[in-house]
Amino acid sequence: MKQDFLNYIQETFEFSPDEMQDFQAALSKPLKKTLRVNTNKISIEDFKTLATKQWWTLGETPLGKNMFYVDRENITFALGHSLEHIAGYFYVQELAASSSPFYMSGDSVDTWEYTILDMSASPGGKTTQLAEYYPNSTIIANEIDKWRMKQLHENLDRLWAANTYVTNYDGRFFWNFPEVFDKILLDAPCSWEWTAYKSWDALKYWNLKNIRRIAKLQFQLLENALQAVKVWWELVYSTCTLNRLENEEILNKLTDVYWDHFSIALLDRENNHPLVRAWPHKNNTGWFFVAKIVKTSSLPEKKKKEFKNNPQGFEKLSNTAEKTVTEFLIQNFDLTLPGKFYTYRNEIYYGEKNIDYFWENFFLFKAWIKIWKLESWVFEPNYFLWTNFRIFTKNNISIDEKNINSLLKWEEIDYKWIDWYYQIQHNSIPSGVVKLKNNTMKSLLENRFLRK
Numbered sequence: 214m215k216q217d218f219l220n221y222i223q224e225t226f227e228f229s230p231d232e233m234q235d236f237q238a239a240l241s242k243p244l245k246k247t248l249r250v251n252t253n254k255i256s257i258e259d260f261k262t263l264a265t266k267q268w269w270t271l272g273e274t275p276l277g278k279n280m281f282y283v284d285r286e287n288i289t290f291a292l293g294h295s296l297e298h299i300a301g302y303f304y305v306q307e308l309a310a311s312s313s314p315f316y317m318s319g320d321s322v323d324t325w326e327y328t329i330l331d332m333s334a335s336p337g338g339k340t341t342q343l344a345e346y347y348p349n350s351t352i353i354a355n356e357i358d359k360w361r362m363k364q365l366h367e368n369l370d371r372l373w374a375a376n377t378y379v380t381n382y383d384g385r386f387f388w389n390f391p392e393v394f395d396k397i398l399l400d401a402p403c404s405w406e407w408t409a410y411k412s413w414d415a416l417k418y419w420n421l422k423n424i425r426r427i428a429k430l431q432f433q434l435l436e437n438a439l440q441a442v443k444v445w446w447e448l449v450y451s452t453c454t455l456n457r458l459e460n461e462e463i464l465n466k467l468t469d470v471y472w473d474h475f476s477i478a479l480l481d482r483e484n485n486h487p488l489v490r491a492w493p494h495k496n497n498t499g500w501f502f503v504a505k506i507v508k509t510s511s512l513p514e515k516k517k518k519e520f521k522n523n524p525q526g527f528e529k530l531s532n533t534a535e536k537t538v539t540e541f542l543i544q545n546f547d548l549t550l551p552g553k554f555y556t557y558r559n560e561i562y563y564g565e566k567n568i569d570y571f572w573e574n575f576f577l578f579k580a581w582i583k584i585w586k587l588e589s590w591v592f593e594p595n596y597f598l599w600t601n602f603r604i605f606t607k608n609n610i611s612i613d614e615k616n617i618n619s620l621l622k623w624e625e626i627d628y629k630w631i632d633w634y635y636q637i638q639h640n641s642i643p644s645g646v647v648k649l650k651n652n653t654m655k656s657l658l659e660n661r662f663l664r665k
């Protein structure tokens with residue numbers, strides 16, 4: 214119940230009645246809207262220019278060079294339906310929720326080739342952020358829930374996180390892979406306290422019994438992460454909860470069991486405190502908890518868990534099929550891609566990285582970026598092929614504001630030209646693919662992006 218939650222907060226954090234009032238008042242205000250510019254696709258300067266054209270005002274935030282507050286005039290459609298969003302130029306992300314990759318990286322782009330695990334990754338806000346901070350690393354984005362994995366796939370494709378590979382294991386499976394990763398993010402499944410922002414009713418089921426149950430899983434996941442990270446490398450643990458049971462108590466338990474195998478890094482330098490906790494009434498953000506752990510020695514031997522890995526579903530594209538795709542791209546769009554093509558069922562994926570270890574040891578649900586399908590030897594490219602590369606010099610059509618709006622609503626527009634697929638652009642943004650038939654143009658944008 215809401216009152217149990219408030220009592221817990223007041224007693225645990227020893228808030229005065231005034232502070233308690235501030236805390237409650239902060240929860241009833243809407244959070245300031247924030248977005249993260251996807252620097253894998255556009256520079257911050259270019260994004261600012263586009264934003265100004267749309268009358269969006271961007272304000273700097275304390276958490277990262279590419280995280281901005283955003284205010285918009287003349288709101289006619291949701292941010293998520295803007296062309297800039299569909300083109301993957303930004304991700305709508307709550308400020309505090311962006312803090313774990315921020316603290317992992319120190320907000321600087323590191324071009325070294327690490328192996329990184331995002332242990333509980335959907336919908337991919339932090340995975341795509343890691344792909345920006347570590348553009349040359351190999352990132353495994355793991356998610357237990359197949360239904361939630363769909364959104365992860367979509368975000369990875371849209372933001373062109375081409376160095377990311379999706380697995381579908383219980384995070385406790387990683388016990389079998391001791392000291393494989395340089396960095397691990399465990400943005401743990403938690404008790405959903407944060408949904409109190411949306412409605413107090415969300416706290417209807419808030420009780421310590423439920424929290425203890427989830428805390429047990431969090432500890433097990435953290436223990437597995439400690440096993441899977443390399444000695445002298447680091448793992449970041451975060452939750453979007455305030456209670457101590459899912460945060461400090463998890464770390465206390467880790468200390469009880471593995472006290473001589475790790476240390477906790479100093480994160481909150483301002484307050485000289487190792488742990489970061491974001492409060493709605495102090496930080497003007499959602500609530501969040503972050504800790505950074507450095508492994509200092511190998512964990513004691515413990516029996517590996519039994520598991521049966523399926524044979525890899527992805528295959529390298531056969532030479533003949535690869536020739537079909539390559540020729541299609543050159544002939545139609547003058548596009549030569551330096552990487553390799555892979556297939557899963559009849560879908561085609563494109564990637565530039567070699568991942569032999571993960572290829573052999575993990576069953577991958579997604580690898581690289583989906584660029585569509587090959588059916589009966591005909592290659593049909595998808596929307597992302599057109600938004601993820603430069604503006605093509607061949608078969609490209611420039612579209613004005615009125616028509617782009619219609620196309621994003623799936624309305625057909627009249628256009629006299631030869632029947633075929635075309636890349637379209639608007640304001641120099643590669644804006645997807647259209648099919649022209651009988652002088653009628655229709656966007657092949659997927660349903661979920663439609664501008665309402």
Ligand SMILES: C[S@@+](CC[C@H](N)C(=O)[O-])C[C@H]1O[C@@H](n2cnc3c(N)ncnc32)[C@H](O)[C@@H]1O
Binds near residue numbers: 332333338358383401
């Ligand atoms: C807090 S959310 C992650 C949010 C994500 N990091 C982001 O920034 O978009 C936690 C995720 O953990 C997943 N999860 C729950 N139990 C898990 C387990 N045993 N192993 C791995 N993932 C798990 C949930 O399905 C959920 O998607």
